[in-house]
Amino acid sequence: MRYLTLFIAQLFIATVSIAQVVDPADIANALDGDWDTYSGDYSGRRFSSLTQVHKENVSDLTLAWTTEVNFNVRRGNIAGTGIVTQMGGEGRGDIDIRSGSIKGSILEVNGILFVTAPDHVWAMDARDGSEIWHYHWETRGGTHIANRGVAIWNDSVIFETPDNYLVSLDAYTGEENWHSEIAPFELQYFSTMAPITIRDRVIVGTGNDLDQPGFLQAFDAATGELIWRFYTVPMSEDDPGIETWPNLDAASHGGGNAWVPGVYDPETDLYIFGTGNPTPGYTGVARRGDNLFTCSLVAVNVTTGELEWYFQTSPHDTHDWDSAQTPILIDGVIDGQPRKLVSTAARNGFFFTVDRVTGEHIVTNKYSRTANWYSHVRETGEPEPNPDKEALIPGTLVSPVEGGVANWQPPAFNPEYGLFYTQENNGFNMLYLSDPDPRGSMGLGGKIRAEVGSIDSAFQAIDYRTGEAVWRHEWPGGGGVNAGVLTTATGLVFTGDGRNNLVAFDGVNGDLLWHTRIGNISNAPQTFMVDGRQYLLVAVRERLFAFVMY
């Protein structure tokens, strides 16, 4: 990658140089030494070309540093550190949110890390984890469930806040450039997504639990002005998909939020992402039909913001199984023909491969051993929901649990092995309808949910051509795992085991090669190169761990 190298002398730390300017054109390059967008590159593969750490030496990894992010707001200069908390926000400063797990990607550019939690961004030195600057957003409120990370555009760092602002910071100092409202806080939207830089715009998504329509937006990365907004549900009688809703009121309150970053194919200029569940979540009685374009893979033209194609991975979902997880672009071979594909392992327990140029369906396969909510797979590839497995008054035993077989935690793909790596969480809930009102409930209400337990949860390496597992590692004890995945050109696969270990698999056969007991990781492992050393970086709630070989 090409970087402009800039040096600024800071008043108190004259010796620290920061050089993190990213040319947006470079993000399209395959993931190598730096991690400059949510998935490392646009493909979603999380496949690093770095080779310093390999199967023979992975067990030599050792801790380089560990640190907790500092939520304290420092309003004045602390002598000797030069660190002042840069403040922004539309709130009044009377909301007390001073903590939060790291549940997203950490960007790394030229030895500088950009770390986020809701309302907070930190720049840190990748060599030792020390803080360079801290930005705190004084919030108006909203669901503070997570922040998935920043986008970098030239010398700006851009992120979303829980109360729905897009904020641009100076990458060197953390000072605010601008902020723009991206969704109305009044309508109970909340925003967690890591924006994705594409050319001179950032792609932005939001969340909502109050039956509001989902949308994806593009903003001007320089000014924060809105360029286009794409609604994921019909907002007028003429909109495509309206025939899959009983009426416009249901459609325009139908959810389908875009809250996890998607992937981008520069050749077709398509941004491909997954949409969330339809709303009301558990009571589908007032939204009979497939409910397009909720729970779908959707391809939108980045220049125009218009729909190019879609494939619905969960028609008429009634279990809060968002299909928002990050898909993966695969240049593969199907029936002897080279194909441009996109694959996704959905929260509902099904794996799909689709032609990413046309949306043509290629593969559907259940990758969960226990998912029981469907009756059959349609000829067109969509699993058909079984109405007897909705929340019903006397109770239904449903798999997977609300969190799904997989969730936002990103999967990974090794193109040399042709293997798609994902967790497989097999759990059961008892689900009861508690609000049988024929108007349906609202949001995620109207049901009672009781956890039953889990069985035979595992980690899988899936052949994208068939959806079948080539190898499968069952986690001891059966319980599920919420950890993302990283893979490398040396065939390694890093993830968490949900039992407090960060683990490395041999990506070919699932042999466990290394582990370290640091706690349950709360994001996905990442890797980058600084000063000739390959680092492995993970977060455990508020704490970062960086590993290297000496």
Add this chain to the structure above:
Amino acid sequence: MRKRLIIPSIVFLLASVHVAAQDARPEIEIANPNAMFLQQQRALPPAEVIERGETLYQVNCRLCHGPDLRGGDQGGSNLLRSDVVLVDIAGESIGQVITEGQGSMPTFNQFSSDDIAAIAGYIHSIKFDSEGQGSTPPVDFDLDILVGNADAGERFFNQECASCHSVTGDLSGIATRIPDDYIMQNTWVAGGRRQAGRGGAQSTVTVSTAAGETISGRLLRYDDFFVSLRTEEGAYRSFTRRGDSPAVELDDPLYRHRELWSELSDSTIHDVTAYLETIK
């Protein structure tokens, strides 16, 4: 102390929604800043105003918007997810729709500005009580989950459960001990109140070391690299696992329950629950 906040102008005009265009929006009084959303952060008007608003609502609005504000037979919209309600601060948006009408809604001109503020205050007071994740305010239906056939449940129990359980033994008086029907059903399906979860709190384990030692006990923790247990004598033991060494043999008494989850039909679950409800 209550503080005041001036809400930034709403830059959004969602396509299907009528939002009052306003140069100067009223101030909103915030009573609960740490509540998640504005509708629960806001201060409510005095109780007598809300009460008067309720009376006006139930007389004039209920027919179309429903007694619970969630929409009615006459096609009125669900006010609890209405953009007009959600952006309204003190009746300015709600009042505009009342006096000017919207869509199929006629105009209502008989209300004073105090009336409109009272109606808005009542609507906001209902929204104030909404639960998390977009839920409605609490609803209370009298629902009966006991729809199963107790005889069929007894037959299933005798075939599938009686090898481990007895209604005169471990399950004696189960319906008396667990009076709540939901908890009864959830408990027996899960395999007991203490769900095993990961690692299986109730599992036992036998570890056989390369040196020939065999240790058994209650499983504490278990992963690919480690196993720990407490012996019958109360001793804590733990072992590093390297592949197949030491040999670890788990006995998870709930494993059959876990397997059953993929086999049980919902009607069988309801039948067994109905049967267990007879075991007083």
